[in-house]
Amino acid sequence: MTTKKENNYNNKDLEIIVQAYVNPSEEIEKVNFAIKNVFPDSTLILKDNKLYTSTEKLEVLKKVKDQIRSKSTLSVLKKILFSNQTMNTTWFLLNKQAAFSKVVALIEDEDESPLGPIKITIRNQNTEEIINWFEN
Incomplete structure (x- = not known):
């Protein structure tokens, strides 16, 4: 169920982008499966060997939360979110292989995930509020 606080973030001021590169050694379907395990309602687009989706709904991060x-x-x-914060944007990385197994595993560096990470970028005028949302 969506709370009133979550609904306040569902507007044009919020953009969440989820993306992951599909390596030549990977099957697109498996990368798609990994992303969908963590972001189940996302509609993914493949472009330039990258699967991505974009939304204005904070609920997309609920499984991570x-x-x-x-x-x-x-x-x-x-x-991680505070250290990656610049102006109205912040981001974090998830281990793609862990996501395939329905596990949310944070990584601090792209090299920690041999097949590359899933990158989640959050854009909002008040990124600090979004960061604090994870605690509530």
Whole structure:
């Protein structure tokens, strides 16, 4: 169920982009499956060996939020989001192979995921509010 607080973010001021490169050694269907495990309602587009989707709905991040329950993982996510913040944009990375197994695994560097990460970019006038949304 969507809360009133989540609905406040569903507007033109918010854009969430989810993207992952499909390596020559990977099957498109498997990368699609991995992304859909974490972002189930997304409609993915393939362009230039990259699967991506874009939305104005914060609910797309709900599965990430639900799986990041421990204080230590939440602290890592917030640290990553704040350190990657520039103006009205921030981003974080997920391990693509873990996502294939329906596991949300944060990574701090693209090299931590041998097949490349899933990158989630968040654009909003108040990114700090979005970052704090993960705690509520």
